Amino acid sequence: MQKARFITFEGGEGAGKSTQIALLAEYLQKNGRDVVCTREPGGSVGAEEIRSLLVRGGNTRWDRLTELLLFSAARRDHLVKTIFPALTAGKTVLSDRFHDSTVAYQCFGYGFDETVYQQAQNLYHLIAGNFVPDLTFILDIDPLIGLKRSIKRQGNDEQRFENMDFSFHKNLRAGFLKLAAENPKRYVVINADQTVAQIHQDIVTALRERFK
DSSP: OOOOEEEEEEESTTSOHHHHHHHHHHHHHHTTOOEEEEESSOSSHHHHHHHHHHHSSOTTSSOHHHHHHHHHHHHHHHIIIIIHHHHHTTOEEEEEOOHHHHIIIIIIITOOOHHHHHHHHHHHHHHHTTOOOSEEEEEEOOHHHHHHHHHHOSSOOOOTTTTSOHHHHHHHHHHHHHHHHHOTTTEEEEEOSSOHHHHHHHHHHHHHHHHO
């Protein structure tokens, strides 16, 4: 059986994660891998229902602890219903966001708060134990560029976080880069202000280097 891998994609708004996940999935499938593509919040029936509560509505719809609890509930269902079964079957799982987004958005985006950070970590360990991604790509882009890209998307009513003030998005980027700097063995930072093809090539190159 092929070795199961859990690979996550992180980054600010408009970084191009969905496009790169689709390209990587195609590449892996051509190389004989069985691939599952998923996302957070969401990725299972229950988690998708919670997603609608998180990504729609006004900026102040939830306080930070409520957001953490909702994300954690969605993540637990996602793990139990989608991620764990796929990995048990030896599949490669590609996820558009995971726990790192919760840390970056809820703990750094609003301005770092040690109490909130510890709450986020405690909730994660409660629902996932010591489980972590095998590899995390952070698609890094200037928030101004990313937000312009995101705004161009048509028919998308899931813009609660895009509508946060610009300081939120600057903090968000800094949070992702801090996570990457603290654990270079798991994270790979990719310059997302390149052509789609070049970004894909950088991802494939990093993947080959990590997993040989």
